[in-house]
Amino acid sequence: MATPYRRHTYREVPYLLNSRPGPLHHSPLAFAHRGADPRRENTMGAFRRAVDLGYRYLELDVRTSSDGTLVIFHDEELDRATTGTGKLSEKTWEELAQLRVGAEGEFAEELVRFEDLLTTWDDVHLNVDLKDAESVPEFTRIVEKHQAHDRVLAASFNDARRHRVRRLLSHPVATSGGWVATAMIVLLGPLGMMRRLTGRVAEIDCVQVPISHGRIRVVTPRFVQRCHRAGLQVHVWVVDDPLQMHGLLDMGVDGLMTDDAEALADVMRERSVWPQR
Template sequence: MTRPYRRHVYREVPYLLNSRAGPLHHSPLAFAHRGADPGRENTMGAFRRAVELGYRYLEIDVRTAADGTLVVFHDEELDRATTGAGKLSEKTWEQLSQLRVGAREEFTEPMVRFEELLTAWDDVHLNVDLKDGESVTEFVRLVEEHEAHDRVLAASFNDARRHRVRGRLSRPIATSGGWAATALILLLGPLGMMNRLTGRIAEIDCVQVPISQGRIRVVTPRFVQRCHRAGLQVHVWVVDEPAQMHQLLDMGVDGLMTDDAEALAEVMRQRSVWPQR
């Protein structure tokens, strides 16, 4: 299967390798959602496996421990995915480092500091969902210290959190729109009022959205077209069925996030854009 011809013009963003000249130019990007291994989500074991399969983009979540350490973890509470209990924010990194992450009573992987993952590979890009307000300061410090501006994207449902990140960095990083920005595109776009969003759109580089939100269908051909006309890429989460992956890619979406690393890798291989690193 050949790559679909793209009629829209990408806004060039260093983080988004499909926006620049190179082997991925105008090709869809593949994101390993939390490492795309639900049995050990957000762990180095999951991330290594995804990278070995050919992924160049890892979608991750970060939260702040009691001592300020930025930890790669999704939930506010530790109970579901670790051998611990209670709020992550109430534990120090020393305490968290003793826990194990897993599922189905198979807890084998240690927790991961964001800095450890940031420095593990110099050609892997991190799509970072900032889960708490406290994470902004440490995230900015680590991006600056490791000069990782072109390898990270700051995502958050909270648009104010994204504003704080961009305002504190010495040079821009990629960002995606939060719920407010995305809702405005979804609601005002069909009314022909996208011009009113010029300021908001200029502050983001992509929208990262589910196929549907409740009863509302988000990802439609017209939604994708409106975003493209505004210079925004559309990345869709979380997609695990190959048929649906093909359908979305044929619609023109610019990236897919999955929990099934092998399935998305095979779809991208069929489209001659694999591996991506």
Template structure:
């Protein structure tokens, strides 16, 4: 075991099939690495980016999905095709037949189903970017029995919960904007009021988080520092993991890992892979 690896405490967490660091094995209690849109912005959300990330050792891919005009679920971040592709207009107005001829960084776009079936052991952190993406997402996850390989998230808690209700089996999830904001503010608010203990604050956090397994948050949001030792302690006491996005500098990754975060989302796949190797947490498949 490396010297750095001793800095990462082995914590007990509720076992979640999607989160391999909650399972007995080499990654138990270790931090997770998530390749943000495949970890290669120039070809983001394309099979080229995903293949490269998997070959580097990533077992988690963070992706965005939207529905084409024909209902096909497409891996894509923005509402409009420009400026990242060689086409223009809202993606929702194009059929998959048309979108299959569109390129991003010289690479073709990807259907969610093709990514879902490309590797049987790679997990997908799926951001539902719009309401129209919910039903095709649910249908594909149910059809392929991929419930233990996906985490569903969205800026909209209502959208995320709708997907969870429609799925035939439970899947992992992280909170949207409202749920995350309540979770971040729960501890400080309790402290100011002076009416609840640290344990009660954690229980409040768990109730606010509701049916989620982790919080995926930026380190800072405007003037507010989100990820602090106190925030991490409250989340961990409530049985919630904390994944931080989008972290691209090695020293900041190390600082966050030293604080005890459970996962890091990054555009810099090689950098994150190298840092996690220092913590005996690589590869992750």
């Protein structure tokens, strides 16, 4: 028998389907981290597989090519995950389109443009990590062009990129806190200083954090409670162990990001919140 999900007052955010009335109201969300298939991360093959499994939230990274194309890719360098070498930012899209993505000798997938993924499904939500400053204007242009404000979340370790996204868009999109905003919640929250963070907290809709950062334990029951009292959801990355998934969900976290698509789907199925689309 699944443990009932702990309810609390959510700040209603269109992107976060568990924050408003509907099938996922007050339920935890499942995110496929880079498509949740490490053999072919951030590729259409990985994303399609996740959607077919029942995922409605895809986490991904974007970088900008030399000719301004917004490309779904994590690393600054191409060497680890593709048949290419050098910096992605120094290649044109035409050059990048000739490369293949994969791991352990299985390089079969093509690189993907962000706009192509955004327009593949109209009911899938994209958690977009903006990896370079140049990605901000192209990201906002594409969101405006397709009026996809309710289907994207702008994430970045760099809080300045999030601020710039907010300034460039005609309508707000969901955002998560960068390192500065999140660190202040982690470090100042236990000292009873959350009220001093009101302005920063009001600018974000969730915190997306690892369980620990170095020796510092980030996700604790009190951290989750503080975020909830401030109206923020807590999404945890990257969690692949089912026992750990259950423990975090019992703690009350609002979403999990995983590289093991089947494992998280099974956990959510046990809790009667699957599929999520």
